Amino acid sequence: MRFQDTPELAKWRTQVRSFVDTNWRAHAKPNEDEDSMEGPTDESRTKVWLDKLAENGWLAPAWPKQYGGADMSVLEQFVLNQELHEAGAPTSRQMLNLVGPTIMLHGTDEQKAEHLPPMLRGEVAWCQGFSEPGSGSDLASLQTRATRDGDDYVVNGQKIWTSGAHRADWIFMMARTDPDAPKHRGISYLLVNMKQPGITVRPLINMANGHVFNEVFFEDVRVPIRNRIGEENRGWYVGTTTLDFERSNxxxxxxxxxxxxxxxxxxxxxxxxxxxxxxxxxxxxxxxxxxxxxxxxxxxxxxxxxxxxxxxxxxxxxxxxxxxxxxxxxxxxxxxxxxxxxxxxxxxxxxxxxxxxxxxxxxxxxxxxxxxxxxxxxxxxxxxxxxxxxxx
Ligand SMILES: Cc1cc2nc3c(=O)[nH]c(=O)nc-3n(C[C@H](O)[C@H](O)[C@H](O)COP(=O)(O)OP(=O)(O)OC[C@H]3O[C@@H](n4cnc5c(N)ncnc54)[C@H](O)[C@@H]3O)c2cc1C
Incomplete structure (x- = not known):
């Protein structure tokens, strides 16, 4: 293993560092704690910064350029991540790293065109509806049902620990479409607009008195079949795709x-x-x-x-x-x-x-x-x- 940058990576690091200095560090308030666990508090500064990252394709560095990414190599992404985190700068929009690559890998061209650009521009916030009251570690046992009715699924059930659901416009979720199949084989992966009748979001306040996650209830929620990612009943394999290329933590x-x-x-x-x-x-x-x-x-x-x-x-x-x-x-x-x-x-x-x-x-x-x-x-x-x- 080499611990030093190659000349090319060193050049790339200098470029990233100068970008971060100009567009992030230069706008810090005096005495700001750049490593605060609450994250940056200045929302307009964060928005301008994330827009700049998006313009460069750096919000989705691994994606092809045609979808707003930067086609970066693994090591270029790593250097970018190192430098952004060293500066305490935000690196992503809510859930972009999870749902974006899933749509990129498994979505149709129409789904990519509809969802990826607004996601990168920060116009649409997402949340993840996987866990349920009885299904966390054993996620494949989930019970939320999606039943076909004409061109729609009708969704009924409950999700829990849904981070950011109170700020989300859309939810990506797994629901059971075949209750008789073995548990991993009866699940579909759906994209659901949160702003519609039948969806209720109830806050869960954590022990630090913060509102991070929620319960989300679905009562006869209609979801067009065209909002399914991948094949019906193959959603488990969509959901467990290695989503985030940057897994180095x-x-x-x-x-x-x-x-x-x-x-x-x-x-x-x-x-x-x-x-x-x-x-x-x-x-x-x-x-x-x-x-x-x-x-x-x-x-x-x-x-x-x-x-x-x-x-x-x-x-x-x-x-x-x-x-x-x-x-x-x-x-x-x-x-x-x-x-x-x-x-x-x-x-x-x-x-x-x-x-x-x-x-x-x-x-x-x-x-x-x-x-x-x-x-x-x-x-x-x-x-x-x-x-x-x-x-x-
Ligand atoms: C801060 C936070 C944010 C989250 N955000 C989201 C979100 O946005 N969307 C979402 O869908 N979910 C979210 N979750 C839920 C998270 O994915 C689950 O909490 C997690 O998968 C564990 O599931 P569980 O809480 O049901 O615990 P359980 O699975 O019920 O586990 C209870 C205990 O049993 C242990 N256990 C369970 N199975 C085994 C086993 N086979 N072997 C050994 N030990 C076992 C566990 O380790 C744990 O200690 C979030 C959770 C947290 C804490």
Whole structure:
């Protein structure tokens, strides 16, 4: 594995960095925390920035140019992602990375023409309707029904944990179209306009008091058959396509490193202020620093497999599991180091240099090991596909 850029990639990195400096960093407010867990707060700045990315094809770097992408190689995408995340800049619009490539791979020309351009321009927000109250890890057991009636399906059922449904115009979802078939073979993949009768979105407030996800109810919702992606009853295979080419999780690795660097700086500032952090907590920070390097190296393993034309499988699971568990360990260390002063919702004094308060971060990272496949499911994949162990 090569750890240095080739001359071509170095040139590309310089180009990206200068673009980010001019179009993102130059517009930062004084004292802005670029790594805030709430993300950038200035919506108009974010919109202008995402429009600029879209203009360059950098919102969908892997897509062909004719659909608004940039036809980038795996390593060019990786460098782009590294630089955007180093700057704390947004990289995508809501769910674009999930539904966009699915339509690109499995959609008809009409579906591509109808959905991809408005998605890139940010005119239409999407949400993902996969999980149901009884179907999360075992997603193929989902029960929401889509029954044919003339040129439509009639959809009835419930989705849960639907992130951003309260802001979404469309939902991409899986529904059961053949209840008698084996569970993976009776599912279809549908694109559904949310602004129609029969759809109810109910907020779910998380433990950090944030409104991220929702329940979505479908009651006799009519969906034209032309809004199905792929064949009827083959939706499972559409839904499980390797959707996002960028599976290296470099975003999480960079965020972890920057977070630990801030913590080390804070610890030095406490020493200077005569309120030193205890030795055992300093050792804890050192452990986290080593772990962030491991996290970054795991990302390099994934990207080097992709660059050779391979498909990372258990390696992507290792990356996801390690990165999400590390984010929780870092939040715990931050709680230890800041003690009572970390318990404010908004940091004060020296703690302000840490950005998001320890208590808020601790709450916000709890779902990291659940969303997008729990740690247990990732371990199952590593055990069976990676180590060849029999299923339990
Ligand atoms: C922040 C966040 C955002 C989300 N956004 C969306 C979204 O936008 N759209 C969407 O569709 N879903 C979304 N989800 C749902 C997410 O995909 C599910 O929560 C996840 O797949 C787990 O499913 P579950 O919650 O039903 O838990 P379950 O599958 O019921 O699991 C419960 C526990 O049992 C364990 N377990 C289950 N099966 C096994 C097994 N075979 N072996 C070992 N252990 C097992 C799990 O690891 C877990 O600890 C989101 C979740 C979170 C936390």
């Amino acid at each position: 470099i975003a999480r690795a960079i965020a972890a490193r920057k977070n630990v660097e801030k913590l080390a700086k804070y610890s030095r500032a406490r020493d200077a202020a005569g309120e030193p952090v205890t030795r055992s907590y300093k050792l804890e920070i050192a452990d986290r620093a080593v772990e962030t390097s491991v996290c970054e190296l795991l990302s390099f393993v994934v990207i080097s497999i992709q660059a050779r034309g391979g498909v990372p499988n258990m390696e992507a699971s290792m990356c996801k599991m390690y990165g999400s568990e590390l984010s929780q360990r870092i939040a715990l260390t931050k709680m230890h180091v800041t003690g009572m002063k970390g318990q404010y919702r908004r940091s004060d004094g020296l703690e302000q240099t840490l950005g998001t308060s320890s208590a808020m971060e601790y709450l916000q990272v709890v779902p990291a090991t659940i969303a997008a496949g729990t740690s247990e499911i990732q371990r199952n994949i590593i055990a069976t596909r990676g180590l060849g162990l029999p299923r339990g």
